[in-house]
Each structure stands twice: as C-alpha cells, then as structure tokens.
Amino acid sequence: MSDDQYDPRSTDGRLLAVLVALDPIADATTHPIDPITSDRARTLLEEIMSTPLIDDAAPARSDVSPAPRGRRRWFALGGAGVVAAAAIAFIASNGASPTVTATELGLAPIDPVMSMCMAFEPSQLAGVEVAFGGTVTEITGDQASGSTIRLEVDRWFRGGDSDVVDLTVPAGFTAALDGVDFVVGTRYLVTAVDGVVTSCGLSGPATPEFEQIFTDVFG
Amino acid sequence: MAAEVYEPLQRYVRRRIDAAAADDVVSDTLLVCWRRLDDIPEDAGLPWTLGVARRCLANDRRGERRQANVGHRLAAQPIVPPGAADETDLVAELHTALAELPDTDREIVLLWAWEGLPPRDIAVAMGLSANAVSIRLHRVKQRLAERLGPSRDAGFVVVGGHTFDRWLRRQIRRTGGHLPGERIDGRKEDR
Numbered sequence: 292m293s294d295d296q297y298d299p300r301s302t303d304g305r306l307l308a309v310l311v312a313l314d315p316i317a318d319a320t321t322h323p324i325d326p327i328t329s330d331r332a333r334t335l336l337e338e339i340m341s342t343p344l345i346d347d348a349a350p351a352r353s354d355v356s357p358a359p360r361g362r363r364r365w366f367a368l369g370g371a372g373v374v375a376a377a378a379i380a381f382i383a384s385n386g387a388s389p390t391v392t393a394t395e396l397g398l399a400p401i402d403p404v405m406s407m408c409m410a411f412e413p414s415q416l417a418g419v420e421v422a423f424g425g426t427v428t429e430i431t432g433d434q435a436s437g438s439t440i441r442l443e444v445d446r447w448f449r450g451g452d453s454d455v456v457d458l459t460v461p462a463g464f465t466a467a468l469d470g471v472d473f474v475v476g477t478r479y480l481v482t483a484v485d486g487v488v489t490s491c492g493l494s495g496p497a498t499p500e501f502e503q504i505f506t507d508v509f510g
Numbered sequence: 511m512a513a514e515v516y517e518p519l520q521r522y523v524r525r526r527i528d529a530a531a532a533d534d535v536v537s538d539t540l541l542v543c544w545r546r547l548d549d550i551p552e553d554a555g556l557p558w559t560l561g562v563a564r565r566c567l568a569n570d571r572r573g574e575r576r577q578a579n580v581g582h583r584l585a586a587q588p589i590v591p592p593g594a595a596d597e598t599d600l601v602a603e604l605h606t607a608l609a610e611l612p613d614t615d616r617e618i619v620l621l622w623a624w625e626g627l628p629p630r631d632i633a634v635a636m637g638l639s640a641n642a643v644s645i646r647l648h649r650v651k652q653r654l655a656e657r658l659g660p661s662r663d664a665g666f667v668v669v670g671g672h673t674f675d676r677w678l679r680r681q682i683r684r685t686g687g688h689l690p691g692e693r694i695d696g697r698k699e700d701r
Contacts, residue, residue, distance in 0.1 A: 306604075306658065309601055310608075314525065316521060325520060
C-alpha cells in the first residue's frame with residue numbers, strides 16, 4: 292500500500308482513520324481473535340466437517356449417482372481430521388504375522404492450512420498405488436499417543452494381497468477420514484499413494500455407488 | 511480457504527454482535543460454507559462468506575435485534591482515550607452520522623473501512639452489483655466526510671496528540687495488522 296493512497300489529508304484517509312477509531316474490536320488485546328491453529332478452531336471445524344451434508348440444491352444433478360460424503364470439494368480447514376486423513380501411514384501385514392509381507396510405507400506430513408482438495412473425479416483414482424475394500428475390526432490407541440485402525444480386507448483392487456491392513460495414525464491426530472471418524476464394523480474403500488491414505492473423497496465409506504466407481508476404474 | 515476466512519469472519523461478526531453470540535454465528539456461517547462448498551466463488555471466498563454471515567446475523571432474532579442496534583453498540587463503546595478535543599469531536603460526530611445511515615449504506619461503508627474490502631468484494635457480500643456498490647460507497651463517503659468538516663491543523667488532523675498519519679498507523683497496529691483498505695489476503699484494493 293502506498294503512503295499517498297492513505298494520505299491523512301485526503302478525504303478517504305481522514306474518514307478511514309476516524310472509522311477505524313470506531314471499530315469495536317480495534318484493540319486486539321481486549322478483543323483477541325481465535326487463530327485458525329487453536330484447539331478451539333480445530334474442534335469447531337472437525338464438528339462441522341463431520342456434519343452430514345444435505346444436498347439442498349442442484350436438482351439438475353439428480354440423475355447422477357450421489358457422491359459419497361466427503362467427496363465434494365472441500366477447502367483446507369486445518370482441522371485435525373484433514374490432517375489425520377492425509378497423514379495416516381499405511382502398513383499392510385499378512386494376518387497376524389507382520390514378517391510375511393509387512394509393508395511399511397512412508398508418511399508425508401502436509402501443511403493443514405495449505406492443503407486443498409480438488410473436485411473429485413473418478414479418473415483421479417487411476418493414479419493411486421493401493422486400493423482395497425475392508426471392514427474396520429479394531430481401533431487401538433488414542434489421539435494422545437497415536438492409534439491404529441485395523442481393517443480386514445475383502446477385496447483388493449490394486450497394490451496388495453494381505454488379509455489385514457493397519458492404518459497408523461500419528462499421535463495428536465484423530466482417526467478420521469475427511470473429518471469423519473472411522474467406525475468399527477463399517478466397511479471402507481481405501482486408497483493410498485506413497486504409503487499415505489488418500490483423502491479428499493478418494494477413500495471413504497463403501498457405498499454401492501463408490502464401489503461401482505472403483506470397479507469401473509480398476510477393472 | 512477456511513484458514514483464509516476464519517479470522518476475518520470472527521472480526522466481522524464480533525464487530526456486529528457481542529462475543530458470546532458471535533461464536534454461534536461464526537459456527538453457523540462455517541456450516542453453511544461447508545454445505546455449499548460448490549457455490550463458493552474461487553476468487554471471492556471471503557466476501558462470499560461474509561455475505562453468509564450477514565444473513566446468519568439477520569436470521570438470528572437476537573442477532574437481528576443487535577444488528578439493527580449497531581448504532582447503539584457504537585454509542586456504548588468507549589471511543590478513544592482522552593486526548594485532544596479535536597479527536598473526540600471528530601469521532602463523536604462520525605459516530606452519530608454512522609448510526610443515522612440506512613442499514614445498507616452503513617454496512618457498505620463498514621465493509622470498506624473495517625473489513626477492508628474493495629467495492630467488487632463488498633458487492634459479493636451484499637448481493638449487489640459492483641457498480642451499485644461503487645456509487646453508494648462514494649455517496650456515503652461524501653456524506654460522512656461532510657460531517658467531518660474540513661481538515662484542521664493546516665491539513666493534518668491532530669488525534670491523540672499525534673498527527674493524523676501517525677495516529678492512523680498506530681490504530682492499524684492495534685488492530686493486529688489489519689490495514690484498513692487492504693484486503694485480508696494481501697491484495698491491494700483497487701479504488
């Protein structure tokens with residue numbers, strides 16, 4: 292901003308300055324603003340992201356299969372759910388014997404504030420390295436110390452053949468996918484790239500429509 | 511994008527209702543944004559969100575009452591620390607003038623001064639055309655400037671013992687870096 296733009300002698304400059312004096316929250320010390328990085332913001336945004344979506348418009352799309360929740364374009368809220376979804380490490384092991392085909396893949400931390408989802412397109416699935424369908428059988432650990440989500444795999448689309456997959460969630464993050472907590476007994480379709488579960492609608496609860504897309508893409 | 515709007519949204523709401531009620535409105539607004547992601551314009555996320563907040567305020571009966579009484583809210587707040595008589599006169603005068611404005615005009619000029627939005631973004635927030643906003647903003651500024659009268663002190667208004675320029679910069683620092691007239695995302699306003 293150039294100084295002359297707000298020349299205090301200009302009409303706009305004078306007016307602005309007096310209006311700023313009337314700003315009820317001008318004093319940042321007595322009216323602190325909750326930063327996006329706060330626990331409060333995280334909790335609020337997680338709650339919002341886990342609210343079931345209601346398609347209240349777009350009748351023109353009624354002929355299209357409804358997308359599973361969480362697949363819609365989302366913007367980075369910085370919520371822990373987003374972080375956890377993208378930061379879940381992917382470890383596949385063959386049954387209870389991790390030495391058989393145990394695969395431990397790397398973790399790619401992301402900047403929760405800068406991350407962003409593109410609108411979901413089935414073609415995006417073509418680029419994933421791992422894709423399977425499985426039911427959550429157990430969630431162990433907690434947010435403070437880190438947790439593990441165990442899935443019993445019933446269908447491999449790509450990239451593996453083990454019966455069990457463990458998704459490891461680092462300490463500090465919730466066991467959630469696109470802001471929605473994993474639930475024991477629920478079946479999910481999960482994809483991963485570079486050992487990290489892909490979110491933004493590329494993984495999610497297994498609906499018939501979502502599974503059909505997987506079948507179409509992976510053959 | 512929520513990262514971009516979260517803090518300015520809070521400021522917008524808290525300037526218009528008290529802190530306790532503001533939390534609900536911020537939450538409601540973000541929920542609407544989450545549900546209507548596909549409708550949010552790529553290049554005007556913040557003003558679009560503030561437009562949602564404006565409607566949430568209006569829909570909330572308590573908010574509506576408080577919003578309608580924004581003039582009273584202005585009247586109730588301590589204005590400026592004791593200083594030169596000039597400053598108190600000026601601020602009090604503008605204070606009255608603001609409270610007397612029609613709601614839409616007051617909102618337009620406050621979106622400009624407090625939220626730092628350029629006319630095209632004010633238009634998004636208000637659901638008006640950019641042209642209509644430019645014309646109204648110009649008129650409102652003129653009207654308010656008339657109430658301020660001609661500048662004093664040989665061109666510099668003395669406020670709080672400082673020249674206007676220094677005082678303005680101090681005010682800006684007090685707001686935590688929100689520079690009036692500058693967009694939150696750092697883009698310069700085209701005026």
